Amino acid sequence: MTVLKALKKMFGKxxxxxxxxxxxxxxxxxxHRNDAPPADRPAPVATxxxxxxxxxxxxxxxxxARSEAPAPAPARxxxxxxxxxxxxxxxxxxxxxxxxxxKTRFHDFNLSPELMHAIQDLGFPYCTPIQAQVLGxxxxxxxxxxxxxxxxxxxxxxxxxxxxxxxxxPPPKERYMGEPRALIIAPTRELVVQIAKDAADLTxxxxxxxxxxxxxxxxxxxxxxxEARHCDILVATxxxxxxFNQRGDVHLDMVEVMVLDExxxxxxxxxxxxxxxxxxxxPPKSERQTLLFSATFTEDVMNLAKQWTTDPSIVEIxxxxxxxxxxEQHIYAVAGADKYKLLYNLxxxxxxxxxxxxxxxxxxxxxxxxxxxxxxxxAAQLSGDVPQHKRIKTLEGFREGKIRVLVATDVAGRGIHIxxxxxxxxxxxxxxxxxxxxxxxxxxxxxxxGVSISFAGExxxxxxxxxxxKLGRKISCETPPTHLLRAVERKRPQ
Numbered sequence: 255m256t257v258l259k260a261l262k263k264m265f266g267k268x269x270x271x272x273x274x275x276x277x278x279x280x281x282x283x284x285x286h287r288n289d290a291p292p293a294d295r296p297a298p299v300a301t302x303x304x305x306x307x308x309x310x311x312x313x314x315x316x317x318x319a320r321s322e323a324p325a326p327a328p329a330r331x332x333x334x335x336x337x338x339x340x341x342x343x344x345x346x347x348x349x350x351x352x353x354x355x356x357k358t359r360f361h362d363f364n365l366s367p368e369l370m371h372a373i374q375d376l377g378f379p380y381c382t383p384i385q386a387q388v389l390g391x392x393x394x395x396x397x398x399x400x401x402x403x404x405x406x407x408x409x410x411x412x413x414x415x416x417x418x419x420x421x422x423x424p425p426p427k428e429r430y431m432g433e434p435r436a437l438i439i440a441p442t443r444e445l446v447v448q449i450a451k452d453a454a455d456l457t458x459x460x461x462x463x464x465x466x467x468x469x470x471x472x473x474x475x476x477x478x479x480x481e482a483r484h485c486d487i488l489v490a491t492x493x494x495x496x497x498f499n500q501r502g503d504v505h506l507d508m509v510e511v512m513v514l515d516e517x518x519x520x521x522x523x524x525x526x527x528x529x530x531x532x533x534x535x536x537p538p539k540s541e542r543q544t545l546l547f548s549a550t551f552t553e554d555v556m557n558l559a560k561q562w563t564t565d566p567s568i569v570e571i572x573x574x575x576x577x578x579x580x581x582e583q584h585i586y587a588v589a590g591a592d593k594y595k596l597l598y599n600l601x602x603x604x605x606x607x608x609x610x611x612x613x614x615x616x617x618x619x620x621x622x623x624x625x626x627x628x629x630x631x632x633a634a635q636l637s638g639d640v641p642q643h644k645r646i647k648t649l650e651g652f653r654e655g656k657i658r659v660l661v662a663t664d665v666a667g668r669g670i671h672i673x674x675x676x677x678x679x680x681x682x683x684x685x686x687x688x689x690x691x692x693x694x695x696x697x698x699x700x701x702x703x704g705v706s707i708s709f710a711g712e713x714x715x716x717x718x719x720x721x722x723x724k725l726g727r728k729i730s731c732e733t734p735p736t737h738l739l740r741a742v743e744r745k746r747p748q
Contacts, residue, residue, distance in 0.1 A: 469494045661681075
């Protein structure tokens with residue numbers, strides 16, 4: 255009886271059940287469904303249930319107990335799981351936002367409760383101007399072209415539109431893992447990562463899956479993510495997306511919504527031929543919704559928009575105030591040979607802890623960073639030459655305050671959204687006025703005050719008039735104090 259009691263305790267069966275003959279196993283494996291998908295269709299990914307394994311114990315029960323057989327060790331008592339905290343259901347009534355004149359609430363649109371719950375978590379009671387205007391068109395299914403800088407809320411505008419479309423339209427029954435329903439193309443790795451993070455925040459109650467494809471990161475790892483679950487929203491740089499598409503791992507024939515972010519930057523970086531190849535793989539423009547965003551509406555951008563959209567609504571948001579209201583701007587007239595001394599002394603004398611320095615070329619960025627490190631400043635660089643895993647680590651270090659100075663090119667600096675950057679220094683003035691607005695917009699974020707200092711030398715001061723025209727005002731040019739131009743004292747080796 256000792257054995258039977260132990261078995262009863264282990265398996266919860268009566269003695270009669272324990273002594274009953276073992277039924278024959280069914281012809282199919284436990285947990286196998288007869289309605290499995292056809293061989294040419296990937297099966298939905300599910301965690302297989304582990305069948306109980308009482309076979310050895312049942313064979314003992316079927317035989318008479320032998321006196322010489324040692325008694326089995328008593329079963330360990332089952333540990334009761336800790337009771338989970340009750341989940342309090344969320345209701346739209348929990349998200350109270352009073353109407354306010356001149357402002358549009360997210361409540362004013364017909365958004366799902368799951369999406370509204372995420373919007374409340376993010377602390378967004380009212381729409382930004384571009385969100386209010388864009389959503390008015392895109393939620394009705396129209397194509398749209400938006401002109402707006404970073405920091406205006408355009409990312410949330412197109413993500414809310416995408417999520418609403420995917421929730422309102424059920425996915426097709428037959429669908430491969432590598433068939434996204436929404437596609438977002440952005441020019442830089444940093445911007446892709448930022449968009450994907452925002453998408454994850456907004457989809458967390460919806461069950462939609464967000465994936466990213468960027469160059470410079472482990473290809474096989476990204477492929478495993480793709481093969482593990484269905485992809486609803488895919489955010490990608492053009493080159494890496496083409497790699498997956500040409501290998502046959504990604505199919506774009508089910509794309510319902512396509513977003514092209516920073517189209518002007520993709521033009522500048524020479525990505526348009528790749529983007530054309532990608533768009534040819536998607537459904538015709540009459541069968542998909544297309545949203546295009548750009549900081550500028552140049553003739554080339556508008557030509558692309560005409561090719562890829564159908565009767566688009568045009569939304570333009572003046573962003574000059576976004577970049578300049580909270581940012582105190584200075585320009586120092588300085589010889590090229592004195593720029594590094596001025597940079598080092600500004601940072602060192604004032605004890606600034608989180609500074610972004612911009613330069614136009616990758617080799618300039620590398621030299622500035624190397625000199626700062628040599629002179630005892632905790633600095634790191636961010637440019638297209640830096641491997642992606644190192645770029646992510648660098649950004650995290652800068653965000654956490656472990657890195658004091660981040661030196662970057664314009665391409666790498668786009669899409670960086672880090673609060674608490676006290677100063678932006680333009681080591682060289684940008685060749686495109688819009689880049690100036692983007693640069694100084696890295697500081698003065700989230701309502702905080704910021705300072706930008708630009709060095710105007712003999713090689714780049716001619717850019718000032720076009721920058722001032724873009725800003726709509728003059729910026730006084732100053733001569734730096736003499737003590738800020740003193741020679742940098744070389745650190746003696748320890």
